[in-house]
Amino acid sequence: MEDSAPRPPKPPGTTPPEKSFGNMSDRHWSRAREGTNAEALDYYRERSQAPGVAEGGGARNMYCMQCDGVIPLGEQIAACPHCGAALEGDVKRYFNWVEIDRAPSSDVRALWPIFLLGLVAVGAVTGVVWWFATRGSAA
Numbered sequence: 001m002e003d004s005a006p007r008p009p010k011p012p013g014t015t016p017p018e019k020s021f022g023n024m025s026d027r028h029w030s031r032a033r034e035g036t037n038a039e040a041l042d043y044y045r046e047r048s049q050a051p052g053v054a055e056g057g058g059a060r061n062m063y064c065m066q067c068d069g070v071i072p073l074g075e076q077i078a079a080c081p082h083c084g085a086a087l088e089g090d091v092k093r094y095f096n097w098v099e100i101d102r103a104p105s106s107d108v109r110a111l112w113p114i115f116l117l118g119l120v121a122v123g124a125v126t127g128v129v130w131w132f133a134t135r136g137s138a139a
Contacts, residue, residue: 051082063093 024031047053050063052070062071069082079086090101 060094063095065091065093 047068050068060073062073064071064080064085066085067083069080092099
């Protein structure tokens with residue numbers, strides 16, 4: 001079913017946008033941004049020179065925190081094969097993020113004051129109830 005509502009006329013002097021298929025014009029985003037983000041491009045070019053990168057790797061590589069070298073993922077390795085830096089077993093650096101697989105520390109220390117306040121409150125209520133109970137029987 002077609003929409004029967006009339007469409008508003010286009011303002012005079014406007015041209016429809018160019019199609020995005022075929023040869024790329026100078027207005028294409030990849031050419032329009034040429035020369036920008038030079039710092040990021042230099043960083044990635046530098047990373048591509050890291051040890052083990054030229055040899056490739058798996059679909060999901062792990063990288064050394066010291067030399068940016070590729071480390072085989074899934075193997076238990078104690079030190080980087082390129083620079084010898086010790087690898088922590090629970091910290092893994094991937095291409096653009098770092099995973100830290102550490103269990104959070106216990107919340108007991110943070111909850112201890114609340115537990116003590118609750119214990120004091122229960123003790124106070126128990127003391128008041130006991131005082132009223134013993135006072136009422138003596139009279």
